[in-house]
Amino acid sequence: MSDEFTTDELRHLARLARLALTPGELTLFSRQLAQFLTYARQVQAIDTSGVRPTSHPLAGTGALRPDQERPSLSRDEVLAQAPEADPAAGLFKVPRVLGS
Amino acid sequence: MKLESARAIAQAIRDGQASAVEICRAALGRIDDADRRLNAFRSTTPEAAVQAAAALDARPEAWADLPLLGVPVAFKDNICTRGVPTTAGSRILEGYLPPFDATVVERLARAGAVFVGKTNCDEFAMGSSNENSAFGPTRNPWDADRTPGGSSGGSAAAVSARLVPLALGSDTGGSIRQPAAMCGVVGIKPSYGRVSRYGLLAFGSSLDQIGPLATSVADAALALQIIAGPDGRDATCLDTPVPDLLAALTGDVRGLRIGVPRDHVEGGLDTGVAEAFEQALDVLRREGAEVHDVSLPHSAAGIAVYYLISTAEASSNLARYDGVRYGYRTQRAESLGEMYDLTRDEGFGAEVKRRIMLGTFVLSSGYYDAYYLKAQQVRTLIRRDYEVAFERVDLIAAPTSPVPAFRLGERLDNPLHMYLADVFTVGANLAGLPAVSVPCGLAGGTLPVGFQLTGRPLEEATMLRAADAYERASRFSRLSPQL
Numbered sequence: 001m002s003d004e005f006t007t008d009e010l011r012h013l014a015r016l017a018r019l020a021l022t023p024g025e026l027t028l029f030s031r032q033l034a035q036f037l038t039y040a041r042q043v044q045a046i047d048t049s050g051v052r053p054t055s056h057p058l059a060g061t062g063a064l065r066p067d068q069e070r071p072s073l074s075r076d077e078v079l080a081q082a083p084e085a086d087p088a089a090g091l092f093k094v095p096r097v098l099g100s
Numbered sequence: 101m102k103l104e105s106a107r108a109i110a111q112a113i114r115d116g117q118a119s120a121v122e123i124c125r126a127a128l129g130r131i132d133d134a135d136r137r138l139n140a141f142r143s144t145t146p147e148a149a150v151q152a153a154a155a156l157d158a159r160p161e162a163w164a165d166l167p168l169l170g171v172p173v174a175f176k177d178n179i180c181t182r183g184v185p186t187t188a189g190s191r192i193l194e195g196y197l198p199p200f201d202a203t204v205v206e207r208l209a210r211a212g213a214v215f216v217g218k219t220n221c222d223e224f225a226m227g228s229s230n231e232n233s234a235f236g237p238t239r240n241p242w243d244a245d246r247t248p249g250g251s252s253g254g255s256a257a258a259v260s261a262r263l264v265p266l267a268l269g270s271d272t273g274g275s276i277r278q279p280a281a282m283c284g285v286v287g288i289k290p291s292y293g294r295v296s297r298y299g300l301l302a303f304g305s306s307l308d309q310i311g312p313l314a315t316s317v318a319d320a321a322l323a324l325q326i327i328a329g330p331d332g333r334d335a336t337c338l339d340t341p342v343p344d345l346l347a348a349l350t351g352d353v354r355g356l357r358i359g360v361p362r363d364h365v366e367g368g369l370d371t372g373v374a375e376a377f378e379q380a381l382d383v384l385r386r387e388g389a390e391v392h393d394v395s396l397p398h399s400a401a402g403i404a405v406y407y408l409i410s411t412a413e414a415s416s417n418l419a420r421y422d423g424v425r426y427g428y429r430t431q432r433a434e435s436l437g438e439m440y441d442l443t444r445d446e447g448f449g450a451e452v453k454r455r456i457m458l459g460t461f462v463l464s465s466g467y468y469d470a471y472y473l474k475a476q477q478v479r480t481l482i483r484r485d486y487e488v489a490f491e492r493v494d495l496i497a498a499p500t501s502p503v504p505a506f507r508l509g510e511r512l513d514n515p516l517h518m519y520l521a522d523v524f525t526v527g528a529n530l531a532g533l534p535a536v537s538v539p540c541g542l543a544g545g546t547l548p549v550g551f552q553l554t555g556r557p558l559e560e561a562t563m564l565r566a567a568d569a570y571e572r573a574s575r576f577s578r579l580s581p582q583l
Contacts (some may be wrong), residue, residue, distance in 0.1 A: 020441035053476030083429035100385025
C-alpha cells in the first residue's frame with residue numbers, strides 16, 4: 001500500500017461499504033486514511049511468527065442457552081419502526097430492486 | 101437532598117427523609133436547569149420517571165430488597181430503552197423507538213432505580229470528546245470551553261454536575277474511563293463478558309462493555325453488581341457468578357502489588373497529570389501497597405491495533421443501518437442500491453464514515469493479512485504482556501488519560517491526534533480486562549485527572565478494593581464543579 005489512496009481506490013472502498021461519498025469526502029478520507037495507515041505501519045514491524053490471532057477475549061463458545069421456543073418481538077412493533085412498511089402484509093417496503 | 105450518592109439517596113427514602121418522587125423531581129429540575137449549558141442529555145422521560153417513582157413510594161414493603169430505591173439514573177443513548185428514543189448520537193437513528201429494553205436497563209429498574217433520561221455521546225460511541233454527536237457537543241462541567249471526553253461524555257458530565265448520581269456508559273477503547281477522568285467521576289469498564297451487551301448498539305463486538313459512572317467507587321461497584329452476571333440473551337456474557345463487590349471494599353490494600361508500566365506511561369504526559377499520578381501512587385504506598393515497575397512491551401502498538409480491529413468490527417456492525425428496518429431513510433433514492441448508499445451517506449457523520457471506510461479497507465481482499473490479521477496477532481502479544489505482568493503484580497496503574505480535558509475543537513481536524521487520547525485505555529479492551537478510573541487530583545488546580553487501575557480478568561473485586569481504598573485516603577472523588 002502506498003501512502004496515498006487514489007480516488008478510484010477510495011471509490012471502490014466506498015462501494016464495498018455502501019456509502020455514496022461526496023467528492024469532498026473522498027479527498028478528505030483519502031488523506032486521513034493514509035495518515036492513519038502510515039501510523040499503523042508500526043504493527044507490521046512486530047514479529048508475529050507463530051502467534052495465533054485473537055479475534056475475541058473469550059476462549060470457547062461462550063454461554064449457550066437451551067434451544068427452546070420463546071416469545072420474540074412483536075411483528076407489528078418491529079414494523080412500526082420501519083421508514084416504510086406494509087404491516088397488514090407483514091413486510092418492509094423498499095424502492096425498486098431490479099432495472100432502472 | 102444532594103444528588104450525589106446513590107446509596108445515600110436509597111437510604112434516605114428508606115428512612116422516610118425523602119420520597120422517590122421528590123428525588124426524581126429534584127433530578128429532573130437539575131437537568132432542566134443545568135443542561136441548557138451542558139447538553140449532557142439527549143432526552144428526558146419526566147412523566148414515566150415520576151410515575152415509576154410514585155410506584156416505588158407506594159410499595160414500602162418492597163424497599164428492603166431494592167438497593168437502588170428511587171435512585172435517578174441515566175443511560176448513554178446507545179443503550180436501548182423501550183419506547184424511548186435511542187439514537188447513539190446519530191441522525192441515522194433519529195426517530196427510532198426500540199421495541200425492547202437492554203438487559204442492563206431491566207436490571208437497574210428491578211433494583212429500584214428510576215430512569216430519567218438518555219445521555220449524549222459521540223456518534224455510535226466513536227470519539228474521545230463527544231464532539232462527534234450529531235446533536236452538538238456536551239460541555240465539561242468543570243470548564244464549559246472544554247470537552248467532557250468521550251464517548252460516554254454525556255453520562256460523565258451528568259454525574260459530574262450532580263444531575264444524576266449514577267449513569268451507564270459503554271467502553272470500547274476507553275469511552276467510560278476517559279470521560280470519567282476528564283469530568284472527575286468514577287467509571288468502571290468491566291471484564292469482557294461480565295455484563296450483558298443485549299440492547300447495546302454494537303460498535304466493536306469483541307471490545308464493547310457497558311459499565312457505570314458514579315461519584316464514588318462504592319456506588320459504581322453497587323451498580324456493577326446489579327447489571328453484571330449471566331444473561332441468556334448474550335452468548336458472550338459469562339456464566340461466572342458475580343462476587344459481592346461492596347463487601348470487597350474493605351479499605352485494606354496492605355501487601356497488594358501494583359505495577360506501573362513505566363516505559364509506556366512516561367513521555368507525552370501533561371505535567372499536572374504526571375504529578376497527580378505519582379501522588380496517587382504515594383497514597384497507595386502509604387496505605388500499605390507495594391509499587392513495582394512492570395513492562396508491557398507491546399503497548400506502544402495498542403492504538404494502531406485497536407483502531408485496526410475496532411474499525412473492522414464497526415464496518416461490519418454498522419452494515420445494518422441501511423434505511424430498511426428502522427431510523428432514517430433518504431428521500432432521494434430511485435432504486436434499492438441508491439437508497440442504501442444515500443441513506444448511509446446522509447445518515448452517518450464524518451467520523452463514523454471515516455471508520456467504516458478504514459474498517460472496510462483493513463478487511464478488504466489484499467490487505468486483510470497485512471492489517472487485520474496482523475493486528476489480531478499483536479492483540480495476542482498485548483494480552484500475553486498483561487498475563488506476564490500479572491504473574492508479578494495484582495493490578496496495573498496508569499493515568500487514565502495523558503492529558504486533562506482538552507478544548508472544544510482542539511483535536512477535531514486531526515483524527516489521529518484524537519485517537520491518541522486513548523493510549524492508556526485501549527489495552528484493557530484488547531485484553532478483555534477490568535479497569536476503573538478514579539479521580540486523583542486537579543491538573544493546574546482546575547481540571548480533573550483520573551487514576552486508572554487494571555485488574556486480572558474477572559477480578560473486579562481486587563481492583564475496586566484498591567480504588568476504594570485510594571478514594572478513602574485521597575477524597576478527590578468528593579470534588580465537584582461549580583456550575
